[in-house]
Each structure stands twice: as structure tokens, then as C-alpha cells.
Amino acid sequence: MATTSATIDLPxxxxxxxxxxxxxGSLPDWLPYIPESGxxxxxxxxxxxxxxxxxxVERLEAFDNDARTYTYSILQAPFPVTGYRSTLTVHEVxxxxxxxxxxxxxxxxxxxxEEAIALFHGVYTEGLAALRETLQA
Structure with missing residues (x-):
């Protein structure tokens, strides 16, 4: 099993x-390469x-509003991976x-x-950079 992660500090x-x-369902609000979410x-x-x-198509596996985190899995996607599980967390600094x-x-x-890690590391780092841009707009 492969893993990757990315973090960003925001003011x-x-x-x-x-x-x-x-x-x-909020990805289109901050992730430009996902214009639609249902x-x-x-x-x-x-x-x-x-x-x-x-x-x-992704399934929400866990959600904790107080801890500001959720985990999801991919049910269907054009990615060269199986068993995908991801977590997005906002930490208070x-x-x-x-x-x-x-x-x-x-x-x-x-x-x-290496290719699979590079793919998702790119998704995460580009996504977090887009988040910074959205918050600064």
C-alpha cells in the first residue's frame, strides 16, 4: 500500500x-479542477x-465536525489505484x-x-494551493 500527504499553513x-x-459536497467552492459535485x-x-x-464517485467514511476532519474512499474513478482512502483535516495552529x-x-x-504517489501528491499540493488562492480572493 502506498501513501502520500501534503500540508499547507494558512493565515x-x-x-x-x-x-x-x-x-x-463543497469541492467546487475551492477546487477549480472539480467544477461539479452532486x-x-x-x-x-x-x-x-x-x-x-x-x-x-466517492463515499464519506467518517466525519467529525468538532475535529474538522473527514475521511472518504473512491468508489469509481479513472485513477490507476484500488483501495483508495483519504483524509482531509484542518488543524488550529x-x-x-x-x-x-x-x-x-x-x-x-x-x-x-512512484507514479501513483506522484499523481495524488500532485492532486493534494495543487488542491491546497487552490485553497490558499480561494481564501485570499
């Missing part, structure tokens, strides 16, 4: 960051459409700063471990 209170990213099964399954029109961590575990399938 924004953790509650404000969580308000933006804590909703399971929820089903009472909000526990999201169907995402990326800029190329690919559909990614102090009253005016926060740290966001996005991490994942997966088993490469049809790609090398």
Missing part, C-alpha cells in the same frame, strides 16, 4: 477554513466531474492560523507506486 482561522472545505445517499456519496468530464493536511493511502493498479 486564516481554522473555523473559517473548515466552513469552506468541511462540506462533503450528493446522494443522504449526503454520504458525492459524484464529482473534473475539467475533462471524467466522473469520480493558533487563533488566526491553521494547517490543512490532505493524505491518502491506496494500492497502485496499472501504474508504478
Amino acid at each position: 486564516v482561522p481554522a473555523d473559517r477554513v473548515w466552513q469552506l472545505i468541511g462540506g462533503f 450528493l446522494s445517499e443522504g449526503g454520504r456519496v458525492r459524484s464529482l466531474t473534473n475539467e475533462e468530464g471524467d466522473v469520480i 493558533d487563533g488566526d492560523r491553521s494547517r490543512v493536511e490532505w493524505s491518502g493511502t491506496f494500492t497502485p493498479a496499472g501504474a508504478s507506486e
Whole structure:
């Protein structure tokens, strides 16, 4: 099983960051390469459409509003991995700063471990950079 993670420190209170990213259907609000997200099964399954029109279906596995974290798995996606599970967490650094961590575990399938890690590390780092831009706008 492979793992990767990315973190970003933001000059924004953790509650404000969580308000933006804590909703399971909120990716289009801060992630430009996911322009569409639809929820089903009472909000526990999201169907995402990326800029190329690919559909990614994910299931919410755990959610803790007080700890500002959620974990999800991929049910369907055009990625060369199986057993994908990811966690997004907003940590309070102090009253005016926060740290966001996005991490994942997966088993490469049809790609090398290095290629799969590079793919998701890129998703996480680009996603967190987009989050910073959205919060600064």
C-alpha cells in the first residue's frame, strides 16, 4: 500500500477554513479542477466531474465536525489505484492560523507506486494551493 500527504499553513482561522472545505459536497467552492459535485445517499456519496468530464464517485467514511476532519474512499474513478482512502483535516495552529493536511493511502493498479504517489501528491499540493488562492480572493 502506498501513501502520500501534503500540508499547507494558512493565515486564516481554522473555523473559517473548515466552513469552506468541511462540506462533503463543497469541492467546487475551492477546487477549480472539480467544477461539479452532486450528493446522494443522504449526503454520504458525492459524484464529482473534473475539467475533462471524467466522473469520480466517492463515499464519506467518517466525519467529525468538532475535529474538522473527514475521511472518504473512491468508489469509481479513472485513477490507476484500488483501495483508495483519504483524509482531509484542518488543524488550529493558533487563533488566526491553521494547517490543512490532505493524505491518502491506496494500492497502485496499472501504474508504478512512484507514479501513483506522484499523481495524488500532485492532486493534494495543487488542491491546497487552490485553497490558499480561494481564501485570499
